[in-house]
Amino acid sequence: MRADRLVSLVLLLRRHGRLSAAALARELEVSTRTVLRDIEALSAAGVPVYAERGRHGGFALLPGFRTELTGLNHDEALALLVAGSRRGAQAFGLGSALASAMLKVVDALPESYRDTAAGAAERLLVDPETDLLSRRLVAEEVPDAIAAEVLRAVFAGHRLRIHYAAVDQAPKWRTVDPIGLVTVRDRGYLLATRSGADRTYRLSRILAAEELAEPARRPERVDLDRAWRERSTRFRTGGDQVTVLVRVDPARREELVSTALAVRAEDTDSDGWLRLEADFQDARHAEWALWQLTTDAEALAPQWLREALHDRAAAIATRYGPSS
Template identity: 80%
Template sequence: MRADRLVSLVLLLRRHERLTAPELARELEVSTRTVLRDIEALSAAGVPVYAERGRHGGFSLLPGFRTELTGLNHDEALALLVAGSRRGAQAFGLGSALASAMRKVVDALPEGDRATAAGAARRLLVDPETDLLERRLAAEEVPDTVVAQIRRAVFAGYRLRIHYAAAGRDARWRTVDPVGLVTVRDQGYLLATRSGEDRTYRLSRVLAAEALDEPARRPDRVDLDRVWRERGARFRTGGDRVSVLARVAPQRREELADTALEVREAREEDGDGRPTLEVDFQDRRHAEWALWQLAADAEVLSPEWLRTALRDRAAAMAERYGSPS
């Protein structure tokens, strides 16, 4: 890992011409002290790194210095293959590898193309961390040590032991046969089988993982897109699915569709211009949460238990805020 970091340090200096130790530390995700040790190691190895003091100082390479440092390692090549979504690389624990790989790719370009590509890249922003209202788009955090073990089992074809906390349940150990990894809207999933039955595990709920030295029981080839669609279809039609009839303000329909499993037109618009929709949710909790987000822009017609749950919630809120603080 240190060798890769030294390569990345040289490529950063080559690309930016001059960087301070704190700037290098941020780029490499290490401490300033580690950067200083790495620079000493590069100098000892004959790489012409020199320091400039003063307000605009920093570390630089001797002008014209070049060497072949652009070979991609396994994780960097893998990160480029999933780089269609930067957040996808993050979800699989490949964020640092992606940054390192992109530095090598840029460095491998001819001199003129490097400047053109860098300028074009500054005109593109993919998956910013906040939306227009400055709301942070929270990506799920999965420890690198955990996702590294999961990746190892998936790619090498080993069985996998995971300490998994299902929603509303205590964590317990399971041994599974991994099939593949999927990321959807910043959420990562492990597709696997357990005792021959299909299982889907959310990566953020895996507390620990261990790749076993035992071959996984799985086919040699897999169409992951087809597997995901099939599991999604079973998920939408099985379990504790709840169907709700509700009048919804037209301007909130798209928001509801993004949350629900399925939305169907049930009746024409009423006098207020609100269509009556039949909406399917994963379970009771999902239905209550989603309709509560729409406040007075939605009215549940059935089932009665959901009307009662929303009414009791609203009454509790009204009571809480009915008097001055």
């Protein structure tokens, strides 16, 4: 781990020219004391790093110094292969590996390309942390130790013991056969089997993980895309799914359709509004989706949904009425 960090430190100085100990500590996710120790180790190893004093000082390399330590390690190569974005890498606990790999990729570029590539990269932003309405897009946090243990079991083909907190259940230990990992909208999932049955576990709900020495009972090859589609289909068609008949303003149609599991039928009323028969995951999902559309939609059936929306609207009206 320290050897990789020392290489990253050198590459950061090559990339930026001069950086303070505090800036290096932020980039490497260590303390400033660790950075100072690393600088001493580099100097002792013959790397020409020196300190510049003053308000805008910091550490730098002698001009013209170049290192050939640009080879990617396993985790860095994996991060580049599976993480098309920074958020994808974070979901699998590969964020630091991706940052280190990108430093090495930039350093390996011919000098004539390096500045051009860096300038082009400044013109691109993928998956910012907030949207246009300044709503923060919060990715689920998965501790590095847990993510690393799950990754090892998946790649080694070993069984995995996890302490899992399912929704509305007390956490308990389960032994599973891991198949693969999927990330969807900043959420990571472990696809596995348990006692031969398909199971899907959200990584953020795994409280602890332990790779076992026993080989996993799984096929040698897997089509993760197909497996995910099949599980998604079962999820949508199982449980407490409800079907709703709703009228909606055409201008809000896409918003409604995007929240529904499926649209079974669609027609146009005489006033131009659309009449849709749509499936939702459960009663709460249906009530939430219709409430978002305010007066631009009307639930026609089932009756319990109309009553639920009426009661919610009445409660809001009472709260903000003149006498409140």
